Structure formats: C-alpha cells, structure tokens
Amino acid sequence: MSDAAIQDIYPEDFSHCFGCGRLNEHGHQIKSRVEGDRVVTSFTPQPWHLSVPGFTYGGLIASLIDCHAMATAAAATYQAEGRKPGSEPSLRFVTASLKVDYLKPTPIGPLELSAKAREVGERKVLVDVELSAGGEVTARGDVVAVRIPGTMRGR
Secondary structure (H helix, E strand, C coil): CCCCCHHHHCCHHHCCCCCCCCCCCCCCCCCCEEECCEEEEEECCCHHHECCCCEECHHHHHHHHHHHHHHHHHHHHHHHCCCCCCCCCCCCEEEEEEEEEECCCCECCCEEEEEEEEEECCCEEEEEEEEEECCEEEEEEEEEEEECCHHHCCC
C-alpha cells in the first residue's frame, strides 16, 4: 500500500463516516495506514472528548476502534484478493460486532491504534485492535467487519 491512508481510497459516496470520512467536516477523520503486518493510526482527543477531567470518554475510544477496524478489514481484503488498494469494485465494510475491553483509564492526550486482521473470509473479517496512550495499552477491540450490504449502496 502507498503512503495514502486507507480512507483516502474510499469512493466519495462512502466517505461520510463520522469516524473516518474525509468528507465529514465534523467527524474524527482518522487516517489508517499499513505498516508491515499492522494497520496504524493516531488521534488526539480534544478537551470535549473527556469522561472525567483528564481522561478520554469511552464512547470515543469505541468509535476509534470501530472505524480503524473497518479500514483494517478493507486493507486485509485487498491484500488477500491480490488487488491494488482502491481498485474496483471498492471494498467497504460495516460493523457486525464490536467488543471493547477497557483495560485502564485512558488519559486525554495522543492515542495510537494498531490493528491486525486475524481472519479474512469472503464476507467478513475478524480484526484485533489495540489502543495505547503514552505507550501503554489501555483498550482492546475485537471486531467483526462485514462487506457493506447492497441495501446501503447507492444512496
């Protein structure tokens, strides 16, 4: 994969997601990139992303894990199919299951996410995600991503 973020290869009609859509000016706009056998991104919470003073809201953590896992699923599927990222038909995924384990409170500050697809199937991808703050893993996600259904296309 090139230096382009996975989200940058999504077609415009699939670029409005709150977590990762480049066309959603109010969203998080995360940018996930392949580095070796992992997919990584970073995000710095803003003061309004807090749960209690000094700590990141758990819902934000879940949404970051969710969107990063969908990008990881797309990257892993392109690779498994031997296709160039961004080639047609485009690969987009939605969340079928999201389980987040909050290991310890996550301080407000730069966050790093690292993910890996542990299983790539024809329709679904199982993704493991770790979220770290200050080099310490504070949350883990176990995510099931499924190819976007036809009912969600073309709207």
